[in-house]
Amino acid sequence: MPDLTPLWLTLKVAATATALSLGVAVAFAWLVARRSFPGRELLDAVLTLPLVLPPTVLGYYLIVVWGRNGWLGGWLYQHLGVTLMFTWQGAVLAASVVSFPLLFKSARAAFEGVPAEYEQAARILGDAEFAVFWRITLPLAARGLLAGVMLAFARAMGDFGATLMVAGNIRGRTQTAALAVFDAVQAGDYSLANTLVVIMSFACVVILVMTNKLAARSQRGR
């Protein structure tokens, strides 16, 4: 039986990363979808950047910001004596940044798909802005959001480059499945590589099929 620790670690990292991105992505997506302000499309572009940048470049940015001598990481290390570098929390940071654009883009599309008229009706019926969001926008965008969550989770599971830069490749501590496959192939351990590859591929196919189903249903309307 091959060692499946990397799989459990991957699930933990991807789930935490997705949960972390969700709140931030929803807030920014609502802002971009429902408010007009100068620089809106620029903000959208910056938030989408991790989708197209090489993961190693992203990893480098993360080190600049969160490393022991980084802008935020330096403060953390000096005042609290902790660092995200070479920890599983660092892997979470990397995975949440690479998967963020998928969640943000899906959320923006989902919010833009909610007719503004429903929100106006809610305002006239007595709702303040947060209540409109909570009672109307969010439930009507829920399917699109869920599809985005699943895509982001799949992307977070599969990250290699950014995770390697930030968290390293420490067996049992920061070695996620994608890194373990690389190590196994390098070491000629094809039974471990095959097991991990089959499980990861299967999981991703299931996620994509479910995402497509959700997307199709939300297009048909309820």
Added chain:
Amino acid sequence: MKLSVDIGKTLRSREREFHLRAAFSSSDDLTVIFGASGSGKSLTIQAIAGLVTPERGRITVEDRVLFDQEQGVNLPARHRQVGYLFQDYALFPHLTVRENIAYPMKKAWQWGIPPHFDQKVMEIMEAFEIASLAKNHPHELSGGQKQRVALARAMIKRPSLLLLDEPFSAMDAMLRQRMRLELLEIRKRFAVPLVVITHDPADVEVFGDTLVVFANGRVEEINGRRDPAAAEENRG
């Protein structure tokens, strides 16, 4: 009821500019705003409801100031006590008929409809003859049923004014006539003043104690207290 509107707003798009300059007042409990599409009548009632903010002017209902640019008054839509019937009703698709109607009675943090409002919701559903549809979702309803649900939802908090945006445009001729009569019935039963906007001359004949005619963003004509006999003559 006295509604008085005197507002200005400019909408700019890449192709054209639209200047709305609307001034009228009505003391009747049925005011018809008539005009072609694009004449600014929808924009005007959206301004009354607080959905768009005019650049200048003043809107009052009785003694309540809803908007006054000079005094810096701009009540949010939720505090205007105005009912609004959207052209395609805007029933919330994720809620049942009963949940739609109870929507204004429930706070965001409450899970269900508070029990002391149950009776009220039931009463208004019976008044609009839609009690049997309570558990249906909007997509299961016919056009006439949707309109009744939307009216019940708009009326449950007893607004001081009900605005209707092209209420019959989505209906066939038969239903249109029936719903016109129902609307007059509602005005009587709930004693609520109505402001109806329409581009259909037939609506003007049936309704309209005060008629406000819009063209190109301006009020062209105001007729107060039209003589019903004259309207009858026109029809023949």
